[in-house]
Amino acid sequence: MDSPLSPSSARKEAGMVLTLILLLSGPSQRAMAAQRQQGVECIVFNDQYLTCMWGSKEMPTANYSLYYWYFPPGVENHMPVECKHYLQEEGINTGCWFNHSEIIQFRTFYIHINASHEGRSLVIPTKAMKLQDLVKPAPPVNLTIQNISNNQLQLTWDSMYNKPRCLEYAVRYKSNKDTRWTEHLASGKIFSFPSVDYEKYYTFYVKSKINQYCGTTQLWSEWSVPVFWGNNATDTGMAEKQxxxxxxxxxxxxxxxxxxxxxxxxxxxxxxxxxxxxPRIPNPSKNFDELFNTHQGNFPEWAGVSKDVVESFKPNYSESFCYVSELPPKEGSSPLWGGHDKPRAPPGRSSVPASSSSPGLILSKKSYVGV
CATH class of the missing domain: 1.20.5 (Single alpha-helices involved in coiled-coils or other helix-helix interfaces)
Incomplete structure (x- = not known):
C-alpha cells in the first residue's frame, strides 16, 4: 500500500502540472488572441468590384479561406461559395476580390473565414453586411471654374459613378493667404462662391459619397485632382505648392x-x-545671261543706250594718207640737209615748195602731215 504524499511533495506536483498546462495551451491562446484582433473589412469600389480584407491590420499566420452567400436565398449565390480570387501577401491569403457580377446590393451579404493552424481551427466570426452601405465612389473629374459675375465663381464637375443621383459632394478650397481649408456640402454637381478676391490664388478640391437615399455609409471618395483660379503673380511660394x-x-x-x-x-x-x-563671292554669270542670250552681245542695246547716241560716236569724215620715202645718199655727195641748212630735193625728185616751214616733212593734200 503506497504511503501518502507529504504536503510539500503535493505542492510541487501541482505546480509542475500547472506549468505543463500553460505550456501546452500557450500557442492556442496566442492564436485565439490573434483571432480576436483580426477582423474583416469589405468595400465596394464605385459599384465595379468588391474587396474583403482580413490582413489589413495584422499579418495572418495561416492561409484563411473565405466563403460567402446572400440572404434571403435567390436564384444565384444561395449556397456558400468559396472566394475565386484571393489577394495574397508573401504567399499568405490576406483578402478576396469580387467582380461586378458577384455583387448584389440590397440583400444581406454573409462571409465566413476560417483556417487550420497547427492542427487547430481558426475562425474569423461570420459577418453580415449590406453592400449598398459599403460603396466608395470614384473621385469627381473635370473640375471647371467659371465667372458668372464680377465677384462670383461657379464650380462644376462630373462623376464616374453610374448612379449620380445617389451622390452628395463636399467642396474644399483655400487661397494662398489662408491657413485653413474651408469645406461646404453640395447636393448637385455645381457649387457657387458668392465672393472672391481677385488678388488671391485659390485651390479647389471635390469628393463624393453615397447619400442617405441610396445607402447608409460614411465612405467618402478620394479628393479630386485640384483646380486653380486667381492671381499667382504676387505669391512667391506658390511654385512649391504646384x-x-x-x-x-x-x-x-x-x-x-x-x-x-x-x-x-x-x-x-x-x-x-x-x-x-x-562674304560670299558673287556669281556674275546670272547678270549677263540677258546680254549674251537675248541681245547677242550687243552691249549698247543691253545697256539701254539710244541709237542717236550710238550714231554720234561714229566718224563722219574720210582722209587719205601720203606715204614719204627717203632715197639713200650717193657716194661723195653731201647729205640733203645738215645743221641749219634747208633741205634739198634729191635729184630726179620735185622739191618741196619754199613756203613749207617744217624741214624734213612732206605735206599731204590736206593739212595732215606724215613722218
Missing part, C-alpha cells in the same frame, strides 16, 4: 519651346556673323 502634373504638362513643354527658340535665334545670328567675316 502639383506634379503642372510641372510635367505645363512647365516642361514651355521651357523646351523657349530653349528651341533661343537656339534658332543664336543660329541665325551666327549665320549673319559668318557672312560678315566671310
Amino acid at each position: 502639383p506634379p502634373w503642372f510641372w510635367i504638362h505645363v512647365v516642361l513643354p514651355t521651357a523646351s519651346l523657349m530653349l528651341i527658340l533661343v537656339l534658332v535665334i543664336l543660329l541665325i545670328r551666327m549665320e549673319r556673323v559668318w557672312v560678315i567675316f566671310m
Whole structure:
C-alpha cells in the first residue's frame, strides 16, 4: 500500500502540472488572441468590384479561406461559395476580390473565414453586411471654374459613378493667404462662391459619397485632382505648392519651346556673323545671261543706250594718207640737209615748195602731215 504524499511533495506536483498546462495551451491562446484582433473589412469600389480584407491590420499566420452567400436565398449565390480570387501577401491569403457580377446590393451579404493552424481551427466570426452601405465612389473629374459675375465663381464637375443621383459632394478650397481649408456640402454637381478676391490664388478640391437615399455609409471618395483660379503673380511660394502634373504638362513643354527658340535665334545670328567675316563671292554669270542670250552681245542695246547716241560716236569724215620715202645718199655727195641748212630735193625728185616751214616733212593734200 503506497504511503501518502507529504504536503510539500503535493505542492510541487501541482505546480509542475500547472506549468505543463500553460505550456501546452500557450500557442492556442496566442492564436485565439490573434483571432480576436483580426477582423474583416469589405468595400465596394464605385459599384465595379468588391474587396474583403482580413490582413489589413495584422499579418495572418495561416492561409484563411473565405466563403460567402446572400440572404434571403435567390436564384444565384444561395449556397456558400468559396472566394475565386484571393489577394495574397508573401504567399499568405490576406483578402478576396469580387467582380461586378458577384455583387448584389440590397440583400444581406454573409462571409465566413476560417483556417487550420497547427492542427487547430481558426475562425474569423461570420459577418453580415449590406453592400449598398459599403460603396466608395470614384473621385469627381473635370473640375471647371467659371465667372458668372464680377465677384462670383461657379464650380462644376462630373462623376464616374453610374448612379449620380445617389451622390452628395463636399467642396474644399483655400487661397494662398489662408491657413485653413474651408469645406461646404453640395447636393448637385455645381457649387457657387458668392465672393472672391481677385488678388488671391485659390485651390479647389471635390469628393463624393453615397447619400442617405441610396445607402447608409460614411465612405467618402478620394479628393479630386485640384483646380486653380486667381492671381499667382504676387505669391512667391506658390511654385512649391504646384502639383506634379503642372510641372510635367505645363512647365516642361514651355521651357523646351523657349530653349528651341533661343537656339534658332543664336543660329541665325551666327549665320549673319559668318557672312560678315566671310562674304560670299558673287556669281556674275546670272547678270549677263540677258546680254549674251537675248541681245547677242550687243552691249549698247543691253545697256539701254539710244541709237542717236550710238550714231554720234561714229566718224563722219574720210582722209587719205601720203606715204614719204627717203632715197639713200650717193657716194661723195653731201647729205640733203645738215645743221641749219634747208633741205634739198634729191635729184630726179620735185622739191618741196619754199613756203613749207617744217624741214624734213612732206605735206599731204590736206593739212595732215606724215613722218
